[in-house]
Amino acid sequence: xxxxxxxxxxSTLKSKLSYDPLIANIPCMKFYYQYYxxxxxxxxxxxxxxxxxxYRNAKRRFQEIVKKGLFKEAxxxxxxxxxxLQEERSNKEKRLIYNKMAVARQRVQExxxxxxxx
Numbered sequence: 001x002x003x004x005x006x007x008x009x010x011s012t013l014k015s016k017l018s019y020d021p022l023i024a025n026i027p028c029m030k031f032y033y034q035y036y037x038x039x040x041x042x043x044x045x046x047x048x049x050x051x052x053x054x055y056r057n058a059k060r061r062f063q064e065i066v067k068k069g070l071f072k073e074a075x076x077x078x079x080x081x082x083x084x085l086q087e088e089r090s091n092k093e094k095r096l097i098y099n100k101m102a103v104a105r106q107r108v109q110e111x112x113x114x115x116x117x118x
Contacts, residue, residue: 065071077085
């Protein structure tokens, strides 16, 4: 109960006097900082353990996939193949732009041909 009261009081002080550098010298504030430092350390440790566990699981699964032969490394593209792939992509982009322009022209013509009632 006293601990909760001290935390409430120190939290209130921190919110009201956060700009004051002397706030760190108040005894209940030292308790407040120590309490929340311990909580932050525990959070960081649990996150680290969780991430390392995820990493271990992912590494284990990857090794199983490699053992089964389901993973094949991609061969790096040669300069010529890479250039051709880039050209193909840029041609697709150009065709897409041309198609959009053609559709826009068609819509403009449709609007121009419409009769506006007076």
